[in-house]
Amino acid sequence: MAFLEVKKLNKYFPIGEDKRFHALKNIDLSFEKGELVSIIGESGSGKSTLMNILGGLDSSFTGDVFVDEENIGQYEEKQMVQYHKEKIGFVFQSFNLVSHLSILDNVTLAMTLSNVDKETRIERSIAILDQLGLQEQHKKKPNQLSGGQKQRVAIARALVNDPAIIIADEPTGALDSETSEQVLDIIQQIAESGKLVILVTHSERVAERSSRIVTIADGEIINDKKMGSLDKVDNTFILRPLDKKQTNKNLSIFSAIRMALLNMKEKLGRNVLIALGGSIGIMSIVLMLSLGQGVNDYLTETMNENVNPLIIETKMTEDTKTKDARKERVDKEEEGKNAAVSNGPSLPINIGGNGEAKGGFEGPPGTQNELAFDKNNIEELQNIEYVKTIIEGFTSFSFSKNAVEYEDENYTYMNFGTVSPDMTPSNIIFGELPEINEVMITEGLATSIADEADKMIGKEINVKTEMGEEILEGTYTISGIYTPGDAVGPAGIFESVFMTMETFKALNEEAGKKTESNVVYITSEAEGFTKDIKEEVKELGYAGSSSDILTEIFSQLLAIFTYILTGVAGISLLVSAIMILTVLYISVIERTQEIGVMKAIGGRKKDIRRIFVSESFLIGFFSGILGVGIAYGLSFIGNLFIESIFDATVFNMTPMFALAGVFVSIIISVLAGLLPANKAAKLDPVEALRRD
Structure with a gap:
């Protein structure tokens, strides 16, 4: 079998809904390596269509095209890609060089697409360019070359992968007669080196340089004439065989990025x-x-900046109270069951209350005063890892009923609370922290009573605070004036009165009320454990401080x-x-x-x-x-x-x-x-x- 053989090749182009143009009609041809074949014919005769099929650019045809005993008409895309890389080299009339690439990069392009290593592709490309007389042109761009030099670059690109077939489409169509002869000499020597060279041309002068002329007209072969041996040409170009070819791979991502960079550089x-x-x-x-x-x-x-990083303020929530009530109910039911077993039937036990806060608006987030801690809650918090101490406290909020009386004048305040570990001497602008039967008031409240806040130090005031449905009151000495700085929360936003937990207990005892704590201050063993303790407190169902809630x-x-x-x-x-x-x-x-x-x-x-x-x-x-x-x-x-x-x-x-x-x-x-x-x-x- 011939190296390239065409059998019963037909090509149709659709020209309407039900019509087709028959471009190639039952073509039968065979070619051998070493031939220089010219396919000639008028424009529209089908020679370019035949070239595209032989070159694997057009796979929509009927019939068979065998190359080295393989039918390229049955190739999958992957096989056709390898055919282009290894078997075919194209030389175009208009050169088709990539304008933004150097001459060397134009030639190495085929090997770049094959992912040939950089050293090999540069060595091969330079060798081919030098053989074609382009030693000094490697770094130039195509627009810096003459027509003949451009065509030599195109030939070098076609040869660089050492293909078995070279297809040249009107290779001298854009050249003058002298340059055309030089290019034809090179093409002839390529054929003499053992490659199959197919020229597509309408020029009789070019065809005469061939060893065989195939004439096509209206899609049919009308003549196939052998011209005899090629005349020897001057050995101005001697095609040296390339070293052993490297196995072709595919374009790497790095090569693609490099090509993209070169194009971006052009624009x-x-x-x-x-x-x-x-x-x-x-x-x-x-x-x-x-x-x-x-x-x-x-x-x-x-x-x-305004809190102690070791202190975590904690409050009860509805969920926590409900959980505690449910646990207590289960414990009571278990006790009832045990009693029933030993003593007979017993009446069902109903634990009333759901821990819900009473009344209307309870103030800003975290200021509810109805949800009190019990012994179990304190123990639960004390058992958290890295907790050092637990300090109980109290805080409440009222929009209208909290007031201090001084010299028969009432001055309202909204936030009432016990002294917390967060309060440090740096927060006290005048005086000091309160002791038993003393209170500390905020700067704004002090200045509403007197022109200057420090004048209130040592003065006695009657403090009224709302506790549920009752108003508790007592007379206390002002020990200090408190400033919250930039703190967020009721104590930092609203006017406040603070006393020690001992003083608060005494106030409740005078009114015959039980003292309950609704805020707990947890001290961490170290600052690094504070965040973990806060997360554990939250998981147990407790709320953070009002400052934390507002910040969130x-x-x-x-x-x-x-x-x-x-x-x-x-x-x-x-x-x-x-x-x-x-x-x-x-x-x-x-x-x-x-x-x-x-x-x-x-x-x-x-x-x-x-x-x-x-x-x-x-x-x-x-x-x-x-x-x-x-x-x-x-x-x-x-x-x-x-x-x-x-x-x-x-x-x-x-x-x-x-x-x-x-x-x-x-x-x-x-x-x-x-x-x-x-x-x-x-x-x-x-x-x-x-x-x-």
Whole structure:
């Protein structure tokens, strides 16, 4: 069997719903290695169609095409890709060199698509270029070469993978007569080296240089004439055999990224503008997240400055009370069952009450005064790991009935409580912490009574505080004036009166009431255990301090506003995605011929897609880096400005935000690039090569 054999080849082109144009009609041909065959015919005769089929660019035909005893008409895509890489080399009339690549990169392109190692592909390419007289042209771009030099580069690209077949489409059509002869000499020597060379031409002068002329007209072979032995030419070009060929693989991701970078460099100005546009959205999102984090950190830091880091304030909740009541009911029922077994039937026991707070509005979060701790609760909290001590306390809140009386004048206050371990001498601007039968009042309450707060030290006042449905009152000496600083919570927001737990117990005893604690202060063994204790307290069903609750509420509201602002800023990402999609679509149109060339020399659909996705990845990466950089600069300037006015910083751009910004930018860009990449991958190589 001949090296290349065509049997009963027919090709049809659809020209309507039910009509087809018969372009090739029962073609039978066979070729051997070492032949220089010219296929000639008028325009529209079918010679280019035949060339495309023999070159594996068009697989929609009937009949058989055998190459080295394999039927390429039955090839899968993977096999056809290998056929392009190993068996076929194309030389085009219009050269089809990639304009933004150097001469050396144009030649190595075929091996780059085969993932041949860098050293091998450069060595091979330089050897071929030097043989073709292009020793000094390696680093030049195609537009710096003459027509003859460009065609030599195209020949070098066709030869670099050492294919068995060279198909040249009008290789001298764009050259003058002298340069044409030089190119034909090279092509003849390629055939003499043992390769099958097929020229597609309409030039009789070119055909005369062949060893065989096949004439085609209206899709039929009308003449197949052997011309005899080729005339020897001057050995200005001696084709040296290449070293042992490396096994062809596929385009690597790193090679795809390099090719994408080279293309982006060619359109540098445009790509910089795209990256800048994309960076605006990333910058906005990172800034909003940094602002939210910064404000939240400021709020938390302010809170921590006004509390003892070893103290955890804890309150009862409805869930905890219900749990305790349920446990007590179960214990009583068990006792009843045991009694029934030993003493006979007994009446059912009903434990009344559900621990619900009575009355209407109970004040801000964490200020309820109806839920009291019992002995079991205290023991449960004491058993938490790393708890050092437990201090019981009391706090209540009233909008109208809490008041202090001084010199027959009443002054209302809202928050009443016992002294907590959180209160330190730094919170007392005048006087000192109260002892037995003494109270401490807030600065605002003191100044409402006297012009100057310090004048109230040592004065006696009558304190009235609402306890359920009763009003308890007693006369006490003011020991100190308290300032909450920037603390959050009732004691930091509302006017307050504080006394010791011992004084509070005495107040209750005078009224014949039992003293109950509704707040517990837990002391941690070390600051590092405080967070774990808080989590354990929460798991047991207890509530944190009013400050913690309010801080959590503020943090949640802040998070909501941050997400809303981030979402608004994210709209610009959609605009960026549309911009990237549009630009990459334009890039596909601009590079249609380049895509056709890559497919002709062995580029898979996956390779084409990978190159364009790599380009969108790089755009997203550079946009993200630029956006994060701008956000960092703006947050730095913003913090300097705000710190100079308010002595605080409100932008906190964490590494996580920076990484998230770059990641989101890449994802958005890659998603936007998928459609253009798929469009490029699906281009018909025949149609792509025809595009000017």
